[in-house]
Amino acid sequence: MSQAILIINGPNLNLLGTREPQIYGSTTLADVETAAKQQAADLGVTMHTFQSNHEGAIIDRIHEARGNCQYIIINAGAYTHTSVGVRDALSGVAIPFVEVHITSAQTTASNGLPKAEVPILKDLTIDNITDNVNLINGQCPDPRLKYVLERLTQHLHDFARETRLSHEEWMTGLQFLTKVGQTCTEVRQEFILLSDIFGLSLLVDSIDHPKPPPSTEGTVLGPFHSHEAQPAPNGSLISHDPAGEPCLVLCTLSNTAGTPLAGVKIDIWETDSHGFYDVQYPGRDGPDQRAVMQSDEQGVFWFKAIVPVPYPIPHDGPVGQLLMKLRRHWFRPAHVHFMFEKEGYDHLITALYLRNDPYETSDAVFGVKESLLIDLGTVSAEQAQRYGVPEGSKLISYDFVLVGKAESDGLREANARAAMEKLGLGKMRMWRGLPVPDVD
């Protein structure tokens, strides 16, 4: 029997010739295998080849080589660095083997950058680390992610430099963020809450969804929107809390030209009379105080709910502890959330707030806007008959106005251009509607 050699190629080597050819060349794996087999045949040796992306399959193939292969040549690819199993398999079968790679570790260590552009990441100091981190992150092929991370790194580092952040404070911060992440569940989003109490949520909504008059202003989403709400026809009772004060909600929807908008998807959610959302009750039966509705042909939507109440945001987690340290209260004024979606119109996330709520001007998450304040009304005799609710019961009514997507996109872009100019961040261009540096 002639001698036999087994060549094993690990994960992603099947992409050879097509994956990042500037690093790995344009020869395919089939080319390599054919050439190797030809060379082996010329020498009177049998050459077996095998490629797999699966660690277990590579281990199996090594085992199968016992008794029929005299040598193994292996490029375990990424498993080189992590697979104890492949290493043990090679030791186990005791077949002499050679480990090969198609790039030098040094080349890989250049992060794929052309040699001239590889930063020397050594002896980094307070003053030069930011530029170097941005240089190495600058390989990111997505220009937007690259720009966002470049600004993030700059601000993160400036923050540390301006505060002379201590190691202890840094550790406290990381432990706080860890706890925030670990407080999140399927039905609780503590990071949104953290963003809310720092005003970041409102800021992002203001930037991303500019609402030119007369369109309805947006406000914070909050952490309690869920995708569990059931579709409900006009007139539905959406709250089943017997302790809540019944309230008729009667609204219209139009575009900025005043034309009624039919078929708009409307997501509605509020708390029960105790100030809790359905998802805050463990063991609850299903969604309540939530619905997904559609506006009718006249742009009208209406439903029976309860009068909203002020309530504390969840404060038994790290965000609540932080608010306490800051001597801030954790209340939100009474409100009902609304989210509107319609093809051709800018997404509207908003809420209606009851005027004269004790927390009207101190909302823990900064969501209140004058244009979203409403006075609680009273159902008239005519309305009582028409909507099947008691005369004199409570009434919320509001006329929502959606801005067209083209107008909103145009305004967002104009705002972005104006901001870039004002900030003096250098030459910028728009990329998928968002600014990125305009590099030649």
Place this chain on the structure above:
Amino acid sequence: MSQAILIINGPNLNLLGTREPQIYGSTTLADVETAAKQQAADLGVTMHTFQSNHEGAIIDRIHEARGNCQYIIINAGAYTHTSVGVRDALSGVAIPFVEVHITSAQTTASNGLPKAEVPILKDLTIDNITDNVNLINGQCPDPRLKYVLERLTQHLHDFARETRLSHEEWMTGLQFLTKVGQTCTEVRQEFILLSDIFGLSLLVDSIDHPKPPPSTEGTVLGPFHSHEAQPAPNGSLISHDPAGEPCLVLCTLSNTAGTPLAGVKIDIWETDSHGFYDVQYPGRDGPDQRAVMQSDEQGVFWFKAIVPVPYPIPHDGPVGQLLMKLRRHWFRPAHVHFMFEKEGYDHLITALYLRNDPYETSDAVFGVKESLLIDLGTVSAEQAQRYGVPEGSKLISYDFVLVGKAESDGLREANARAAMEKLGLGKMRMWRGLPVPDVD
């Protein structure tokens, strides 16, 4: 039987007269109860009083009132907003009750600020939200936390404004951070790793632990320090990995004046020959490749370990995914971690790196410094005999120098003052060794 009234006071009302008297006044709860009892007696009514910080105790007391009290007056304090149980108890016993509060909800809503200083948090915009968030956070009694959060809010908001951060990007970011938090376990700290790959860890170490020559420079802690290391005498074998290449580590410790330092606590950790720390193996028996040692009277410490190997930082989590998106590799050059603690000396967290490692100038966490690079040596015949290791085996030797705490503190403070001046952040003062604004 005369009529009886029960007054119930909830949590923290026992602090009345001592807690934030500017909001709650200086009358104690005992004063109030005595006055109420006196007034009741004058009217021929019996007055019972009860205070508890425990929700359950309040519920019990309400139940006990059945049949012997005709009215309840309750200030449930913070339970007002959260306790369904107290509310149900009051409904259950069906005793007429009055709910009272000693501040108006409006006053509480002012966050405890004197009325003139209460910001009106309404209609916040892209341009004014930062100042308003800082205004409301400005109540924080800790001047350092207040300053750190003021800078954090400014940079966070500037970041969003400069990038025109979209709602989708914001949500992606929060979901990423959530995943980072949820990847953390008792033995894995993904947030430290995230800080590491953004260069923040090295930056904070550089700021907080300035190391004037000739003291040894510090570097990143990394996420794999554990508190499990066992005390080990000089000469201990600290790695039990049979596949590792044995290595004698022979070091001295002195202060900047060259005086040997005895009794320094030294924490040492490295990976095994596969590039994994002990804590990365599920089901491991106990710590390995770790020890806590003490320098001897000559300032010497030595131990038997293995030659360190380059290894990938954990990349099966969100940080690894981010590195991949950024086209960055996840390797660290071969190194051994050291941490030194001694009363009167600045804490030193550092590491020794092998020169000519393929990742010497591209460490994924930016930790390499020229002064911490070492050439792997060879054990001489004399050393072999003295330290009981084979002649010709590998040797790491290094002379560590610790800087005194007073010198380091002075340098840190001088650096902070210089930075504050350069940054033009206004009048600053030092508070517990860290800068805060100097407000009159």
